[in-house]
Amino acid sequence: MTGARIGVITFPGTLDDVDAARAVRYAGGEAVELWHDDADLRGVDAVVVPGGFSYGDYLRAGAIAARSPVMGPVVEAGRAGMPVLGICNGFQILCEAGLLPGALVRNQGLRFVCREVGLRVEAATAWTAGFTVGQDIRVPLKSGEGRYVADTATLDALEAEGRVVFRYTEPAPNGALRDIAGISSADGRVVGLMPHPEHAIDALTGPGTDGLGLFTSVVAGLTTAA
Amino acid sequence: MIVDVLPKAEILDPQGQAVARAMGRLGVAGVADVRQGKHFELEVDDTVGDAELENIAATLLANPVIEEWVVRRVS
Numbered sequence: 001m002t003g004a005r006i007g008v009i010t011f012p013g014t015l016d017d018v019d020a021a022r023a024v025r026y027a028g029g030e031a032v033e034l035w036h037d038d039a040d041l042r043g044v045d046a047v048v049v050p051g052g053f054s055y056g057d058y059l060r061a062g063a064i065a066a067r068s069p070v071m072g073p074v075v076e077a078g079r080a081g082m083p084v085l086g087i088c089n090g091f092q093i094l095c096e097a098g099l100l101p102g103a104l105v106r107n108q109g110l111r112f113v114c115r116e117v118g119l120r121v122e123a124a125t126a127w128t129a130g131f132t133v134g135q136d137i138r139v140p141l142k143s144g145e146g147r148y149v150a151d152t153a154t155l156d157a158l159e160a161e162g163r164v165v166f167r168y169t170e171p172a173p174n175g176a177l178r179d180i181a182g183i184s185s186a187d188g189r190v191v192g193l194m195p196h197p198e199h200a201i202d203a204l205t206g207p208g209t210d211g212l213g214l215f216t217s218v219v220a221g222l223t224t225a226a
Numbered sequence: 227m228i229v230d231v232l233p234k235a236e237i238l239d240p241q242g243q244a245v246a247r248a249m250g251r252l253g254v255a256g257v258a259d260v261r262q263g264k265h266f267e268l269e270v271d272d273t274v275g276d277a278e279l280e281n282i283a284a285t286l287l288a289n290p291v292i293e294e295w296v297v298r299r300v301s
Contacts (some may be wrong), residue, residue, distance in 0.1 A: 055299045060289055067286065097290065103271075103291040149237060149292060175238070 004222035008043035011036040011065045011159045015052035022200040026213035033190040039069040045222045046083035049090030061145045062092030071097050083126040084190045084220050088143055091192030102150030107174025112144040116207045118169035119181050123162045125188035130217035137210035139200040146194040148176040166193050228298045230265035231288045
């Protein structure tokens with residue numbers, strides 16, 4: 001059995017690529033470094049777009065990164081069904097790149113939120129197949145522009161199509177519409193969320209191990225498929 | 227050319243609200259609302275057409291999901 005090769009992109013200003021790569025390894029996958037300036041996915045089976053402040057959040061959070069060379073093949077592969085996970089700034093990048101609908105804007109109340117949050121897993125996707133739908137997990141949230149917004153028709157469609165993957169179990173601390181913390185593409189292969197599962201994979205360094213499930217889910221899916 | 231970008235009216239603009247509240251603290255009366263956006267000045271040559279300018283605004287300078295924009299040519 002060959003292990004799943006999962007790429008982790010580093011942009012200028014990315015912070016959480018090391019933790020994301022570590023989460024991939026904890027889940028039994030092989031983490032492959034991808035560089036923002038190379039339009040090359042190095043033959044990976046899935047991609048994680050990690051958190052941070054790519055390009056200093058210039059213009060809009062994720063806006064410049066979404067138009068960097070590596071994102072061309074990521075968008076193409078994501079549309080073709082490759083599993084892609086965007087975490088925090090990575091979620092903002094996937095929205096800016098058009099892989100996911102809606103946008104992330106400044107938190108209601110303007111306060112940067114940095115604390116553990118409860119999330120309800122509401123959909124089985126490439127990244128959540130190992131959870132039970134309805135399961136509550138706890139992971140850290142750390143963002144200043146995490147308020148998910150989209151027009152009402154888009155929100156209704158996401159709900160109707162089962163594409164709200166994660167919802168805050170409390171009123172969204174950032175004011176996200178309908179308490180949405182994470183969504184997926186129509187085929188459930190591309191997922192973005194504001195909280196950080198990669199920081200909750202080891203009880204020594206995080207609030208628990210709930211976040212590991214995203215990474216074991218995708219590794220299991222890829223190794224079964226292979 | 228000038229591109230002015232503002233959050234759409236239906237999008238909550240907490241930064242604009244904070245600015246409006248600060249005006250109240252300064253004793254400025256009569257300002258009902260503030261919306262905060264971005265102002266871009268681009269030097270473009272005459273070969274760049276209106277459609278291309280609109281494309282630049284719609285695909286990069288503004289995010290159509292949350293923002294509206296106005297493109298103006300100035301000499």
